[in-house]
Amino acid sequence: MKPSTNPFSGSSFWSFWRDTRFLQALAQAIFLLLVFIATRWLIGNLLEALDSRGLSLSFAFLQRTAGFGIGEGLTFERTDSFWYAYVVGVVNTLRVIVVGLGLATIVGIFAGIALLSPNWLLRSIVSAYVEVMRNTPLLVQLFFLYFGIILKLPSLQERITFGSFSLSQRGFFFPRLEPMQSFTLWIVVVAASLLAAIVIFRVLYQRRLLDGVETRPGLWALLPLLGLPALTWLLLPEAPLSLDRPQLDGLRMVGGAQLSPEFAGILLGLVIYTGAFIADIVRSGILAVPKGQTEAATALGLSKFEVLRLVILPQALRVIIPPLTNQYLNLAKNSSLAVGVGYPDLYNVSSTIFNQSGQAVQVITLMMSTYLLISLAISIVMNAINSRLKIVER
Amino acid sequence: MSRKFTLFLVATLILVLALSACQPAEPEVREVKVVETQEVRVVETQEVQVNVPVELQMESERLAAIKANGVLRCGVNSGVPGFGFLNEEGDFVGFDVDFCRALATAIFNNPDAVEFRPLTAAERFTALQTNEIDVLIRNTTWTFTRDVELGTDFGPTTFYDGQGMMVRRDSGFGSLNDMDGATVCVLSGTTTELNLADAFASRGISYTPLVFDKSDETAAAYDQGRCDGLTSDKSQLAGLKTTLSDPAAHLILPETMSKEPLGPVWAHGDQQWGDMVRWVVNGLMIAEEKGITAANVAEKAAGAPEDPEVARLLGLEGEYGQLLGLDPDFMVNVISAVGNYGEIYERHLGPDGTDIPREGSFNALASDGGLIYPQPWR
Numbered sequence: 001m002k003p004s005t006n007p008f009s010g011s012s013f014w015s016f017w018r019d020t021r022f023l024q025a026l027a028q029a030i031f032l033l034l035v036f037i038a039t040r041w042l043i044g045n046l047l048e049a050l051d052s053r054g055l056s057l058s059f060a061f062l063q064r065t066a067g068f069g070i071g072e073g074l075t076f077e078r079t080d081s082f083w084y085a086y087v088v089g090v091v092n093t094l095r096v097i098v099v100g101l102g103l104a105t106i107v108g109i110f111a112g113i114a115l116l117s118p119n120w121l122l123r124s125i126v127s128a129y130v131e132v133m134r135n136t137p138l139l140v141q142l143f144f145l146y147f148g149i150i151l152k153l154p155s156l157q158e159r160i161t162f163g164s165f166s167l168s169q170r171g172f173f174f175p176r177l178e179p180m181q182s183f184t185l186w187i188v189v190v191a192a193s194l195l196a197a198i199v200i201f202r203v204l205y206q207r208r209l210l211d212g213v214e215t216r217p218g219l220w221a222l223l224p225l226l227g228l229p230a231l232t233w234l235l236l237p238e239a240p241l242s243l244d245r246p247q248l249d250g251l252r253m254v255g256g257a258q259l260s261p262e263f264a265g266i267l268l269g270l271v272i273y274t275g276a277f278i279a280d281i282v283r284s285g286i287l288a289v290p291k292g293q294t295e296a297a298t299a300l301g302l303s304k305f306e307v308l309r310l311v312i313l314p315q316a317l318r319v320i321i322p323p324l325t326n327q328y329l330n331l332a333k334n335s336s337l338a339v340g341v342g343y344p345d346l347y348n349v350s351s352t353i354f355n356q357s358g359q360a361v362q363v364i365t366l367m368m369s370t371y372l373l374i375s376l377a378i379s380i381v382m383n384a385i386n387s388r389l390k391i392v393e394r
Numbered sequence: 395m396s397r398k399f400t401l402f403l404v405a406t407l408i409l410v411l412a413l414s415a416c417q418p419a420e421p422e423v424r425e426v427k428v429v430e431t432q433e434v435r436v437v438e439t440q441e442v443q444v445n446v447p448v449e450l451q452m453e454s455e456r457l458a459a460i461k462a463n464g465v466l467r468c469g470v471n472s473g474v475p476g477f478g479f480l481n482e483e484g485d486f487v488g489f490d491v492d493f494c495r496a497l498a499t500a501i502f503n504n505p506d507a508v509e510f511r512p513l514t515a516a517e518r519f520t521a522l523q524t525n526e527i528d529v530l531i532r533n534t535t536w537t538f539t540r541d542v543e544l545g546t547d548f549g550p551t552t553f554y555d556g557q558g559m560m561v562r563r564d565s566g567f568g569s570l571n572d573m574d575g576a577t578v579c580v581l582s583g584t585t586t587e588l589n590l591a592d593a594f595a596s597r598g599i600s601y602t603p604l605v606f607d608k609s610d611e612t613a614a615a616y617d618q619g620r621c622d623g624l625t626s627d628k629s630q631l632a633g634l635k636t637t638l639s640d641p642a643a644h645l646i647l648p649e650t651m652s653k654e655p656l657g658p659v660w661a662h663g664d665q666q667w668g669d670m671v672r673w674v675v676n677g678l679m680i681a682e683e684k685g686i687t688a689a690n691v692a693e694k695a696a697g698a699p700e701d702p703e704v705a706r707l708l709g710l711e712g713e714y715g716q717l718l719g720l721d722p723d724f725m726v727n728v729i730s731a732v733g734n735y736g737e738i739y740e741r742h743l744g745p746d747g748t749d750i751p752r753e754g755s756f757n758a759l760a761s762d763g764g765l766i767y768p769q770p771w772r
Binding site for chain 1: 395515516519520523524539540543544545574575577579582584587588590591592594595601602603604605606607611614618619620622639659663682
């Protein structure tokens with residue numbers, strides 16, 4: 001009897017059942033198949049339901065006349081199309097998100113630093129703010145802010161005025177700078193003086209670095225930066241900018257600029273809420289910087305503010321950025337709660353569109369893709385910042 | 395190397411086998427289809443019968459499903475006193491709600507066999523389209539787009555409404571024309587939003603809409619003075635006015651901005667179900683014409699009514715109930731449970747309810763000069 005070269009040769013065909021690599025591949029294949037079947041079933045179900053009710057998936061309805069009005073944002077007439085109404089909604093949403101991100105970051109950083117303040121009163125007040133905001137629902141806060149505070153302001157007739165500024169439940173009205181005919185010329189001069197200021201600053205700054213003499217670059221650069229535009233302003237026959245003051249005209253304020261109660265409501269609501277989360281992130285980021293850094297910086301003779309600005313915050317930023325991105329995304333998505341306070345954002349306008357047109361699937365798809373795009377844009381920017389701030393390992 | 399390859403080959407083989415395992419199902423389906431097409435062909439050969447619907451006598455599929463579920467799913471309003479309102483006890487009450495109860499009684503002889511689904515104006519058609527509800531009775535206006543494009547069908551109008559504008563008495567507005575530049579609170583997803591734009595555009599005056607998702611929020615913003623006017627159907631305004639902090643300080647302007655025929659709505663495609671809803675509503679109106687009330691219906695059904703239409707309505711003559719897939723005396727049950735049309739109106743919209751005057755309005759019986767004109771029961 002010849003000894004077999006391979007004791008398992010007899011069962012070689014079936015041995016793959018015991019091969020974990022094969023089993024893993026099989027499990028993945030089966031899973032993929034299930035996902036495929038489920039997706040097909042869902043889409044098929046949708047198409048069948050739409051078909052049986054005579055509805056289509058076409059986006060052509062977006063060209064139709066909207067027929068409704070939008071209270072705020074880009075100028076919108078009832079004869080404009082659904083598509084333009086959608087654009088108005090998107091712009092309104094972006095307005096809230098962009099301004100909201102900026103303000104929430106500022107609030108968050110200051111509150112975060114205050115959470116670590118040695119001052120007991122400041123620390124307690126800020127931690128009370130953070131805890132209350134973090135532990136109550138945003139929608140409830142929005143309703144409280146809008147119905148409980150903003151709409152409780154005096155009426156337009158009894159508004160609080162301060163010069164040309166006025167505050168009422170109809171909004172905050174303030175003067176606006178209106179460009180006149182000579183504005184184009186003036187803005188060119190401003191641009192030129194800005195350029196001149198940069199050149200002067202750089203030259204003098206270089207000289208200070210190279211020759212070691214005090215050349216006061218900032219001071220010299222300020223001269224053309226402020227002087228030239230001011231001189232042109234005085235020399236021009238009419239001022240390039242005039243002040244457009246808001247005035248009461250019947251039921252509304254005309255002229256000037258305004259911050260509507262709805263915009264203020266959703267913006268403040270989001271800033272206060274997200275700011276509380278950011279504060280905690282900033283606090284944890286600062287605590288993540290080793291204590292030795294502070295001590296070393298203090299030993300070098302830096303002031304408390306300089307220690308924070310030059311040593312602590314730049315290092316804390318590395319820890320802060322990833323969770324901060326999450327908060328930014330939350331703010332962007334929470335902006336859809338604007339419908340609760342009547343602000344015509346993307347969600348509010350979309351829900352009107354899909355009701356008036358009846359094309360729920362298309363409008364919701366469009367709306368979801370828009371929020372997705374906004375969120376992805378925020379992620380991309382934040383990831384870019386994150387990778388720039390990372391410690392470069394050599 | 396070769397081992398990896400065989401591994402991949404075997405995995406692919408299994409996948410192909412798995413995929414092909416799905417195949418036997420398809421021929422089976424095809425076989426069924428063949429049988430169906432054969433049936434159609436038989437109909438086609440008998441050329442005279444081509445236009446006759448095959449399922450003429452068939453009971454409504456939806457009705458069968460509702461009977462199987464044991465409950466009618468009815469989409470209603472939860473925030474408009476008089477029409478659909480969730481009261482302090484947690485019960486749905488109102489004019490529209492009673493029509494849901496009437497339908498449930500017709501099917502189950504039980505006015506409580508209803509699952510009420512409170513819907514916002516924005517959700518309601520999607521709820522119908524996605525089969526979340528069997529019928530929508532939620533002050534919904536019958537319009538071209540909704541009827542033709544949204545895949546919904548409308549039943550008989552139960553309430554003739556019109557859009558109005560509520561303003562504060564001290565604002566000094568006497569008509570819409572005084573409202574140039576006004577801010578108007580309006581509910582999202584309603585015909586109201588469109589009529590408002592039309593009304594102001596046709597008068598050549600401007601306005602700023604302030605759109606909310608729920609009628610509570612809309613009314614709250616108006617109540618607080620954020621808006622100069624609150625617009626909605628007049629019937630709803632009458633109800634909403636009672637919820638304001640000082641109802642006496644507000645008035646509804648005389649203009650009517652639109653026609654708003656309100657009635658029950660169902661998903662397109664099941665005519666038999668639609669017939670049932672239509673005739674229950676019609677029956678309630680006929681009952682009022684004939685003076686049949688919740689109090690006297692049992693007595694009338696027990697005796698032999700002289701009026702043949704009353705006999706037919708109460709199931710003493712003909713097979714009207716059976717044709718709808720219901721009990722012969724279903725209207726007796728319905729009327730004794732919720733009363734006739736006039737009684738429902740009186741209960742919720744009369745002086746004890748939100749007080750919308752009926753006399754002289756479109757909602758009076760045709761014999762009294764109104765538009766409530768039910769089709770004959772024969």
